[in-house]
Amino acid sequence: MPSAATLVRRPHAALAAMLACQVGLHACAQGVRLAAPLNVLAQGRSAWSVGLVMTMFAVFPALLALPAGRLADRRGYHLPVRLAAGCALAGTLLAAATQNLFTLCAAAALSGAGSGFGMIAIQRSASRLAGGDTERLRVFSWIALAPAIAGLFGPMLAGLLIDHAGFSAAFLVLALLPAATLLAAQAVPVEPPRAPAAQAARKASAFGLLRLAPLRRLLFVSWLVSLSWDVHGFALPLLGVERGLSASALGGILAAYAVASMSVRLLMPLLAGRLVRRTLLTAALLLTCAVFGAYPLLRSAWAMAACAAVLGIALGMVQPAIMATLHDLTPPERHGEVLALRSMAIHASMAAMPLMFGVLGSAVGAPVLFWLMAAALGAASVQALRIGPQRG
Template sequence: MASFSRPLLALIMGQVCLHSCMAGVRVAGPLLALRSGQPAWAVGVLLGLFAAAPVLSSLYAGRLADRHGYHRPLRMAVSLTVVGGTLAVAATWWTQAQFPLLCIAACLCGVGTNFGLIANQRSAGKLADGDRAGLTRVFSWLGLAPAMSNVVGPVTAGALIDLTGFRGAFVALTLLPFAAVWWSRQVPREAVAAAAPVAGTKSAAWDILAMPGVGRLLLVNFLMSSSWDLHSFIVPVIGHERGFSASAIGLILGVFAAAVASVRVVLPFLSHRLREHQVLAAAMLLTAGVFCVYPLMHNAWLMGLCAAALGLALGAVNPMVMTSLHHLTPGHRHGEAIALRSMTVNATSAVMPLVFGAAGAAVGASALFWAMGAAVGMGSWQARRMGQVLALGSDTKP
């Protein structure tokens, strides 16, 4: 049974160091662009690059992790992220090329963080040694890393911008990934025999989608990831329309984040009693129900309760998806499978806000909630049908 071990702590802290740099640059970069007079659409493009660039590199990152384990992909992740941070520092000097430098920095930081995430998730799965409850525990703990990073990075960036200016903030953020190399010393190196077989490296990654249950799982992941993006996008819009203060809108989003973190702290202690398909189906039905009533809540406190319920549902999804993915795919291709999921998540984060913005302008924010609720509710039967596939996968997968 997997426990909270030193290697798992090292994986979490390494991801925090990488992700915090990217999260901080994602806050500081757009702020610098706005203060330099860039239009809002340009800032939107800059933000989109953090998610769009990893879509193109995910499969390579997954194959690299399958072939070489954790340490080589991590070194590449640190290198890419540090170069991205250095270009952001350069943008504070070279004002004539400031926006292009920030765009390249966004691409490199996004790709670097994604390299590290894929290697982390693959290595974390190895710590559980095939134990189903152990996988859920490991991925629940690992899921705290992005939540921590999204506090550390933006808070560090904001505080240092006020204290030292943008240059000092970018320099500090660029130093963070180096700590990931120090933490990596606690992660065991894989034996050569455990690397991906040569025959598997030339297999088309897309044939993973043909494996029983994988396509269905990625559809579930897409729906829930889109739900997360919708909530992050639409709550400030609804709050502004209803005259909520900035602090009230921030409180609603903060309650959501706290609920996500809370459920991931609790899941490790319940993992032996949970089945992935049941949790996913319940989370989708709860999400659909929350989306049905969310637009009807005209009070910030009631919206906060909806946000808490939604956070509990969406926070439980990632550990269950990762556990299922490890059971549905062969061990020597876990990196590629994780990469396909990463492509889905990043593509969703890059494209769906644009879709939501256009659709929201056409039909209104309430209709967006109801439409997504209907889609997630109908999609829940896909999660329920995964139970038999997962049971067969546990017995037959190589």
């Protein structure tokens, strides 16, 4: 196992290993996210059963986020990532062995928890590879590539395997991804022992961090950014149906988002030295606000695809800026806890908001959902201007 000093001498190797670990865990969860509900439907079960399985992906990461963050602060990278990979591995193997509603819910819960648990440890340790503000933005730009890569690779792998080899084979191959994560984690150096400040932080309440006004504003902005993608994913099909768009046209619109998001994340490490984070954050929120305001006014698939591409650019830029600023605003010994607070808010929202979207969508229609989100993002841009001063 590499020594702690290697973290400084070989940051690129450690960063590549962390990126591989997050891709493995996230691609596994995304593959199960496709395979589990399809399996439920193949068994002839109701839409309620599908909803139950999908809820498991968000509920368990929300419940386990705070223990995961504290464990990462206390024990560093390796133990949390091993536990995360173990959860995902157990869930996929259980689903490979037998498929019923219980095992599919367990697979969803364990793979979702593994992805969320691992993400907290990976993001916390990644910040320690950076020597300054510019380098931190660059590091999180690379780390932000992992969900984009996994979001394309995991479902594609699962879909091909389901079509050609069946559900059991799909779950079994998906289990290889967290197994690969365990191997890739060996390239990440072991952290030095905890400092006395970290021991004291263990006794403090994680929610006490919310007394820091800049951090509170940033967590609100982070939640809204996550919510905006959920609204987009929910309301776009409704709007597309109202406009008479085909399923392939809607798929092309979502693909435009994915390509643009991945492209801007590839460019950001090269441009990090020229970017001012608060300006970047505010500009991205205003751009996202404009996209949500324009969507309901569009009629053609090409215009919506252009809007989706702009949204991909905006949200692709904003994620690394949020993560870098989050680490600046928080004491180093409590990075895991603040990442846990962010994860709790996002996953609780993922579990609860679809029902609210459904009620609102039925009551006021998809265009109003877009405009409500635009108004919230406009308010968030004002909060982004007030984030500061940064720590240290």
